[in-house]
Amino acid sequence: MTLSREILAGPTLDAARALLGAYLVREAPDGAPEARRIGRIVEVEAYIGEDDAASHARFGRTPRNAVMFGPPGISYVYLVYGMYECLNVVTEPAGRPAAVLIRAVEPVAGVPAMRAARLAHALRRAGTADARLRAIARIGALMPSGLTAGPGLVAAAFDISREDTGLDLLEPSAPLRIEAGAAAVDIVATPRIGIGYAPEPWRSLPWRFTERR
DNA sequence: GCAAAGATTTGCT
DNA sequence: GCAAATCTTTGCC
Incomplete structure:
Protein backbone atom coordinates (compact mmCIF):
# COMPACT_ATOMS: atom_id res chain seq x y z
CA MET A 1 0.00 0.00 0.00
CA THR A 2 1.51 3.30 -1.01
CA LEU A 3 1.24 6.37 1.14
CA SER A 4 -1.72 8.66 0.52
CA ARG A 5 -4.27 10.76 2.35
CA GLU A 6 -6.70 7.87 1.99
CA ILE A 7 -4.35 5.46 3.71
CA LEU A 8 -3.80 7.87 6.59
CA ARG A 17 2.52 -0.13 7.97
CA ALA A 18 2.22 2.18 4.96
CA LEU A 19 4.44 4.78 6.60
CA LEU A 20 7.30 2.27 6.83
CA GLY A 21 9.49 2.92 3.81
CA ALA A 22 8.16 6.42 3.21
CA TYR A 23 10.57 9.36 3.33
CA LEU A 24 10.68 12.01 6.02
CA VAL A 25 11.94 15.22 4.36
CA ARG A 26 13.21 18.39 6.01
CA GLU A 27 13.85 21.22 3.56
CA ALA A 28 16.83 23.44 4.43
CA PRO A 29 15.85 26.88 5.79
CA ASP A 30 17.63 28.56 2.88
CA ILE A 48 -5.50 4.54 18.41
CA GLY A 49 -8.53 6.18 19.99
CA GLU A 50 -9.45 7.44 23.45
CA ASP A 51 -9.71 3.84 24.68
CA ASP A 52 -5.99 3.28 24.05
CA ALA A 53 -4.64 3.56 27.61
CA ALA A 54 -1.16 4.35 26.24
CA SER A 55 -2.29 7.23 24.02
CA HIS A 56 -2.21 10.93 24.82
CA ALA A 57 -5.87 10.85 23.80
CA ARG A 58 -6.76 8.66 26.81
CA PHE A 59 -7.80 11.80 28.77
CA GLY A 60 -10.04 12.97 25.95
CA ARG A 61 -9.42 16.14 24.02
CA THR A 62 -6.90 18.46 25.73
CA PRO A 63 -4.92 21.50 24.52
CA ARG A 64 -1.89 19.30 23.83
CA ASN A 65 -3.53 16.50 21.89
CA ALA A 66 -6.20 18.52 20.07
CA VAL A 67 -4.59 17.98 16.68
CA MET A 68 -5.00 14.22 17.12
CA PHE A 69 -8.74 14.80 16.87
CA GLY A 70 -8.34 16.62 13.56
CA PRO A 71 -7.89 15.48 9.94
CA PRO A 72 -5.26 12.91 8.87
CA GLY A 73 -1.81 13.79 7.54
CA ILE A 74 -1.22 16.56 10.07
CA MET A 83 13.90 16.95 27.01
CA TYR A 84 12.97 15.35 23.74
CA GLU A 85 10.35 16.07 21.12
CA CYS A 86 8.60 13.34 19.15
CA LEU A 87 6.92 13.50 15.74
CA ASN A 88 3.55 11.88 15.01
CA VAL A 89 1.43 11.69 11.90
CA VAL A 90 -2.28 12.10 12.66
CA THR A 91 -4.45 9.31 11.24
CA GLU A 92 -8.13 8.37 10.88
CA PRO A 93 -10.91 10.82 10.01
CA ALA A 94 -11.42 14.01 12.01
CA GLY A 95 -13.18 13.30 15.29
CA ARG A 96 -11.37 10.02 15.89
CA PRO A 97 -8.09 10.66 17.79
CA ALA A 98 -5.21 8.56 16.46
CA ALA A 99 -1.63 8.99 15.32
CA VAL A 100 1.53 7.17 14.27
CA LEU A 101 4.74 7.95 16.16
CA ILE A 102 7.86 8.08 13.97
CA ARG A 103 10.38 6.20 16.08
CA ALA A 104 13.33 5.85 13.71
CA ALA A 122 23.25 18.07 22.69
CA LEU A 123 25.30 21.22 23.23
CA ARG A 124 22.21 23.15 24.25
CA ARG A 125 21.79 20.67 27.08
CA ALA A 126 25.44 20.30 28.05
CA GLY A 127 26.18 22.40 31.10
CA THR A 128 29.89 21.86 31.55
CA ALA A 129 32.82 22.07 29.20
CA ASP A 130 33.45 18.41 29.90
CA ALA A 131 29.91 17.49 28.87
CA ARG A 132 30.34 19.46 25.65
CA LEU A 133 33.53 17.57 24.80
CA ARG A 134 31.84 14.23 25.47
CA ALA A 135 28.92 15.18 23.24
CA ILE A 136 31.21 16.17 20.40
CA ALA A 137 33.11 12.89 20.62
CA ARG A 138 30.00 10.73 20.98
CA ILE A 139 27.97 12.26 18.15
CA GLY A 140 30.98 12.60 15.88
CA ALA A 141 31.56 8.85 16.14
CA LEU A 142 28.00 7.82 15.30
CA MET A 143 27.21 5.90 12.15
CA PRO A 144 24.48 7.60 10.06
CA SER A 145 21.78 5.23 11.34
CA GLY A 146 22.74 6.10 14.90
CA LEU A 147 21.86 9.73 14.29
CA THR A 148 18.16 8.92 13.97
CA ALA A 149 17.72 5.71 15.99
CA GLY A 150 14.94 6.86 18.33
CA PRO A 151 11.95 9.21 18.32
CA GLY A 152 13.73 11.97 20.25
CA LEU A 153 16.77 11.58 18.05
CA VAL A 154 14.79 11.83 14.82
CA ALA A 155 13.32 15.12 16.03
CA ALA A 156 16.73 16.41 17.08
CA ALA A 157 18.38 15.42 13.78
CA PHE A 158 15.59 16.98 11.72
CA ASP A 159 15.16 20.10 13.90
CA ILE A 160 11.57 19.15 14.66
CA SER A 161 9.88 20.96 17.54
CA ARG A 162 6.39 21.55 18.89
CA GLU A 163 6.21 24.60 16.61
CA ASP A 164 5.97 22.09 13.76
CA THR A 165 2.66 20.79 15.08
CA GLY A 166 -0.23 21.34 12.69
CA LEU A 167 1.72 21.08 9.43
CA ASP A 168 0.20 19.14 6.56
CA LEU A 169 2.90 16.53 6.08
CA LEU A 170 1.48 15.46 2.71
CA GLU A 171 1.74 18.96 1.24
CA PRO A 172 4.57 18.71 -1.36
CA SER A 173 5.84 22.23 -0.57
CA ALA A 174 5.81 21.88 3.23
CA PRO A 175 9.22 22.53 4.87
CA ILE A 193 8.04 0.97 23.83
CA GLY A 194 7.93 2.98 27.05
CA ILE A 195 4.28 2.45 27.94
CA GLY A 196 4.67 0.32 31.05
CA TYR A 197 2.20 2.60 32.80
CA ALA A 198 -0.61 1.29 30.59
CA PRO A 199 -2.65 -1.69 31.81
CA GLU A 200 -3.16 -4.83 29.77
CA PRO A 201 -4.08 -5.47 27.08
CA TRP A 202 -2.73 -2.13 25.84
CA ARG A 203 0.78 -2.69 27.17
CA SER A 204 1.25 -5.81 25.07
CA LEU A 205 -0.61 -4.98 21.87
CA PRO A 206 1.75 -5.47 18.89
CA TRP A 207 1.32 -1.94 17.60
CA ARG A 208 5.00 -1.19 17.00
CA PHE A 209 6.18 -1.90 13.47
CA THR A 210 9.72 -2.26 12.25
CA GLU A 211 11.31 -3.41 9.05
CA ARG A 212 13.10 -6.72 9.44
CA ARG A 213 16.74 -6.07 8.63
C1' DG B 1 -2.41 26.42 42.62
C1' DC B 2 0.36 21.96 43.54
C1' DA B 3 2.12 17.50 42.83
C1' DA B 4 2.99 13.53 40.03
C1' DA B 5 4.30 11.34 36.04
C1' DG B 6 5.91 10.89 31.43
C1' DA B 7 5.08 7.59 23.68
C1' DT B 8 13.43 9.13 26.02
C1' DT B 9 18.23 9.12 26.11
C1' DT B 10 22.56 8.99 28.34
C1' DG B 11 26.04 7.89 31.63
C1' DC B 12 27.71 5.50 35.43
C1' DT B 13 27.91 1.33 38.54
C1' DG C 1 21.34 -2.83 34.46
C1' DC C 2 19.68 1.39 36.79
C1' DA C 3 18.99 6.16 37.76
C1' DA C 4 19.41 10.99 36.49
C1' DA C 5 18.24 14.90 33.64
C1' DT C 6 14.40 18.29 32.83
C1' DC C 7 9.87 20.68 32.18
C1' DT C 8 5.30 20.30 30.34
C1' DT C 9 0.86 18.40 30.90
C1' DT C 10 -2.73 16.76 33.52
C1' DG C 11 -5.43 15.62 37.58
C1' DC C 12 -6.85 16.86 41.88
C1' DC C 13 -7.42 19.87 46.05
Whole structure:
Protein backbone atom coordinates (compact mmCIF):
# COMPACT_ATOMS: atom_id res chain seq x y z
CA MET A 1 0.00 0.00 0.00
CA THR A 2 1.51 3.30 -1.01
CA LEU A 3 1.24 6.37 1.14
CA SER A 4 -1.72 8.66 0.52
CA ARG A 5 -4.27 10.76 2.35
CA GLU A 6 -6.70 7.87 1.99
CA ILE A 7 -4.35 5.46 3.71
CA LEU A 8 -3.80 7.87 6.59
CA ALA A 9 -7.55 8.38 6.88
CA GLY A 10 -8.08 4.64 7.18
CA PRO A 11 -7.32 2.22 10.03
CA THR A 12 -4.22 3.39 11.89
CA LEU A 13 -2.58 -0.04 11.86
CA ASP A 14 -2.68 0.03 8.05
CA ALA A 15 -1.43 3.63 8.01
CA ALA A 16 1.47 2.69 10.28
CA ARG A 17 2.52 -0.13 7.97
CA ALA A 18 2.22 2.18 4.96
CA LEU A 19 4.44 4.78 6.60
CA LEU A 20 7.30 2.27 6.83
CA GLY A 21 9.49 2.92 3.81
CA ALA A 22 8.16 6.42 3.21
CA TYR A 23 10.57 9.36 3.33
CA LEU A 24 10.68 12.01 6.02
CA VAL A 25 11.94 15.22 4.36
CA ARG A 26 13.21 18.39 6.01
CA GLU A 27 13.85 21.22 3.56
CA ALA A 28 16.83 23.44 4.43
CA PRO A 29 15.85 26.88 5.79
CA ASP A 30 17.63 28.56 2.88
CA GLY A 31 16.43 25.98 0.38
CA ALA A 32 19.94 24.66 -0.27
CA PRO A 33 19.50 21.19 -1.82
CA GLU A 34 22.71 19.86 -0.29
CA ALA A 35 21.36 20.61 3.19
CA ARG A 36 18.02 18.86 2.61
CA ARG A 37 17.57 16.03 5.08
CA ILE A 38 15.83 12.81 4.04
CA GLY A 39 15.27 9.68 6.08
CA ARG A 40 13.55 6.41 5.26
CA ILE A 41 11.05 5.58 7.98
CA VAL A 42 11.94 2.21 9.55
CA GLU A 43 10.16 2.15 12.91
CA VAL A 44 6.71 3.43 13.93
CA GLU A 45 4.06 2.95 16.60
CA ALA A 46 0.28 3.30 16.43
CA TYR A 47 -1.84 5.09 19.05
CA ILE A 48 -5.50 4.54 18.41
CA GLY A 49 -8.53 6.18 19.99
CA GLU A 50 -9.45 7.44 23.45
CA ASP A 51 -9.71 3.84 24.68
CA ASP A 52 -5.99 3.28 24.05
CA ALA A 53 -4.64 3.56 27.61
CA ALA A 54 -1.16 4.35 26.24
CA SER A 55 -2.29 7.23 24.02
CA HIS A 56 -2.21 10.93 24.82
CA ALA A 57 -5.87 10.85 23.80
CA ARG A 58 -6.76 8.66 26.81
CA PHE A 59 -7.80 11.80 28.77
CA GLY A 60 -10.04 12.97 25.95
CA ARG A 61 -9.42 16.14 24.02
CA THR A 62 -6.90 18.46 25.73
CA PRO A 63 -4.92 21.50 24.52
CA ARG A 64 -1.89 19.30 23.83
CA ASN A 65 -3.53 16.50 21.89
CA ALA A 66 -6.20 18.52 20.07
CA VAL A 67 -4.59 17.98 16.68
CA MET A 68 -5.00 14.22 17.12
CA PHE A 69 -8.74 14.80 16.87
CA GLY A 70 -8.34 16.62 13.56
CA PRO A 71 -7.89 15.48 9.94
CA PRO A 72 -5.26 12.91 8.87
CA GLY A 73 -1.81 13.79 7.54
CA ILE A 74 -1.22 16.56 10.07
CA SER A 75 1.85 16.65 12.33
CA TYR A 76 1.61 16.27 16.11
CA VAL A 77 4.83 17.03 17.98
CA TYR A 78 5.04 16.74 21.75
CA LEU A 79 7.71 17.16 24.41
CA VAL A 80 8.49 14.04 26.39
CA TYR A 81 10.39 13.81 29.69
CA GLY A 82 11.08 17.54 29.46
CA MET A 83 13.90 16.95 27.01
CA TYR A 84 12.97 15.35 23.74
CA GLU A 85 10.35 16.07 21.12
CA CYS A 86 8.60 13.34 19.15
CA LEU A 87 6.92 13.50 15.74
CA ASN A 88 3.55 11.88 15.01
CA VAL A 89 1.43 11.69 11.90
CA VAL A 90 -2.28 12.10 12.66
CA THR A 91 -4.45 9.31 11.24
CA GLU A 92 -8.13 8.37 10.88
CA PRO A 93 -10.91 10.82 10.01
CA ALA A 94 -11.42 14.01 12.01
CA GLY A 95 -13.18 13.30 15.29
CA ARG A 96 -11.37 10.02 15.89
CA PRO A 97 -8.09 10.66 17.79
CA ALA A 98 -5.21 8.56 16.46
CA ALA A 99 -1.63 8.99 15.32
CA VAL A 100 1.53 7.17 14.27
CA LEU A 101 4.74 7.95 16.16
CA ILE A 102 7.86 8.08 13.97
CA ARG A 103 10.38 6.20 16.08
CA ALA A 104 13.33 5.85 13.71
CA VAL A 105 14.49 6.59 10.19
CA GLU A 106 17.48 5.49 8.10
CA PRO A 107 19.35 8.56 6.79
CA VAL A 108 19.22 8.84 2.99
CA ALA A 109 20.53 12.37 2.44
CA GLY A 110 21.75 15.29 4.51
CA VAL A 111 23.77 13.27 7.01
CA PRO A 112 26.09 16.22 7.79
CA ALA A 113 23.09 18.44 8.55
CA MET A 114 21.61 15.72 10.77
CA ARG A 115 24.86 15.34 12.66
CA ALA A 116 25.14 19.11 13.08
CA ALA A 117 21.57 19.30 14.40
CA ARG A 118 22.16 16.42 16.81
CA LEU A 119 25.28 18.16 18.06
CA ALA A 120 23.52 21.51 18.46
CA HIS A 121 20.75 19.79 20.41
CA ALA A 122 23.25 18.07 22.69
CA LEU A 123 25.30 21.22 23.23
CA ARG A 124 22.21 23.15 24.25
CA ARG A 125 21.79 20.67 27.08
CA ALA A 126 25.44 20.30 28.05
CA GLY A 127 26.18 22.40 31.10
CA THR A 128 29.89 21.86 31.55
CA ALA A 129 32.82 22.07 29.20
CA ASP A 130 33.45 18.41 29.90
CA ALA A 131 29.91 17.49 28.87
CA ARG A 132 30.34 19.46 25.65
CA LEU A 133 33.53 17.57 24.80
CA ARG A 134 31.84 14.23 25.47
CA ALA A 135 28.92 15.18 23.24
CA ILE A 136 31.21 16.17 20.40
CA ALA A 137 33.11 12.89 20.62
CA ARG A 138 30.00 10.73 20.98
CA ILE A 139 27.97 12.26 18.15
CA GLY A 140 30.98 12.60 15.88
CA ALA A 141 31.56 8.85 16.14
CA LEU A 142 28.00 7.82 15.30
CA MET A 143 27.21 5.90 12.15
CA PRO A 144 24.48 7.60 10.06
CA SER A 145 21.78 5.23 11.34
CA GLY A 146 22.74 6.10 14.90
CA LEU A 147 21.86 9.73 14.29
CA THR A 148 18.16 8.92 13.97
CA ALA A 149 17.72 5.71 15.99
CA GLY A 150 14.94 6.86 18.33
CA PRO A 151 11.95 9.21 18.32
CA GLY A 152 13.73 11.97 20.25
CA LEU A 153 16.77 11.58 18.05
CA VAL A 154 14.79 11.83 14.82
CA ALA A 155 13.32 15.12 16.03
CA ALA A 156 16.73 16.41 17.08
CA ALA A 157 18.38 15.42 13.78
CA PHE A 158 15.59 16.98 11.72
CA ASP A 159 15.16 20.10 13.90
CA ILE A 160 11.57 19.15 14.66
CA SER A 161 9.88 20.96 17.54
CA ARG A 162 6.39 21.55 18.89
CA GLU A 163 6.21 24.60 16.61
CA ASP A 164 5.97 22.09 13.76
CA THR A 165 2.66 20.79 15.08
CA GLY A 166 -0.23 21.34 12.69
CA LEU A 167 1.72 21.08 9.43
CA ASP A 168 0.20 19.14 6.56
CA LEU A 169 2.90 16.53 6.08
CA LEU A 170 1.48 15.46 2.71
CA GLU A 171 1.74 18.96 1.24
CA PRO A 172 4.57 18.71 -1.36
CA SER A 173 5.84 22.23 -0.57
CA ALA A 174 5.81 21.88 3.23
CA PRO A 175 9.22 22.53 4.87
CA LEU A 176 8.71 19.29 6.79
CA ARG A 177 6.89 16.56 4.93
CA ILE A 178 6.51 12.88 4.15
CA GLU A 179 6.86 11.52 0.63
CA ALA A 180 5.96 8.11 -0.68
CA GLY A 181 8.81 5.61 -0.96
CA ALA A 182 9.35 1.95 -1.71
CA ALA A 183 7.00 0.17 0.67
CA ALA A 184 8.55 -1.99 3.36
CA VAL A 185 8.29 -5.68 2.50
CA ASP A 186 9.07 -7.63 5.66
CA ILE A 187 7.37 -5.98 8.63
CA VAL A 188 7.63 -7.12 12.24
CA ALA A 189 4.98 -6.21 14.84
CA THR A 190 5.97 -5.99 18.53
CA PRO A 191 4.68 -4.27 21.69
CA ARG A 192 5.10 -0.53 21.96
CA ILE A 193 8.04 0.97 23.83
CA GLY A 194 7.93 2.98 27.05
CA ILE A 195 4.28 2.45 27.94
CA GLY A 196 4.67 0.32 31.05
CA TYR A 197 2.20 2.60 32.80
CA ALA A 198 -0.61 1.29 30.59
CA PRO A 199 -2.65 -1.69 31.81
CA GLU A 200 -3.16 -4.83 29.77
CA PRO A 201 -4.08 -5.47 27.08
CA TRP A 202 -2.73 -2.13 25.84
CA ARG A 203 0.78 -2.69 27.17
CA SER A 204 1.25 -5.81 25.07
CA LEU A 205 -0.61 -4.98 21.87
CA PRO A 206 1.75 -5.47 18.89
CA TRP A 207 1.32 -1.94 17.60
CA ARG A 208 5.00 -1.19 17.00
CA PHE A 209 6.18 -1.90 13.47
CA THR A 210 9.72 -2.26 12.25
CA GLU A 211 11.31 -3.41 9.05
CA ARG A 212 13.10 -6.72 9.44
CA ARG A 213 16.74 -6.07 8.63
C1' DG B 1 -2.41 26.42 42.62
C1' DC B 2 0.36 21.96 43.54
C1' DA B 3 2.12 17.50 42.83
C1' DA B 4 2.99 13.53 40.03
C1' DA B 5 4.30 11.34 36.04
C1' DG B 6 5.91 10.89 31.43
C1' DA B 7 5.08 7.59 23.68
C1' DT B 8 13.43 9.13 26.02
C1' DT B 9 18.23 9.12 26.11
C1' DT B 10 22.56 8.99 28.34
C1' DG B 11 26.04 7.89 31.63
C1' DC B 12 27.71 5.50 35.43
C1' DT B 13 27.91 1.33 38.54
C1' DG C 1 21.34 -2.83 34.46
C1' DC C 2 19.68 1.39 36.79
C1' DA C 3 18.99 6.16 37.76
C1' DA C 4 19.41 10.99 36.49
C1' DA C 5 18.24 14.90 33.64
C1' DT C 6 14.40 18.29 32.83
C1' DC C 7 9.87 20.68 32.18
C1' DT C 8 5.30 20.30 30.34
C1' DT C 9 0.86 18.40 30.90
C1' DT C 10 -2.73 16.76 33.52
C1' DG C 11 -5.43 15.62 37.58
C1' DC C 12 -6.85 16.86 41.88
C1' DC C 13 -7.42 19.87 46.05
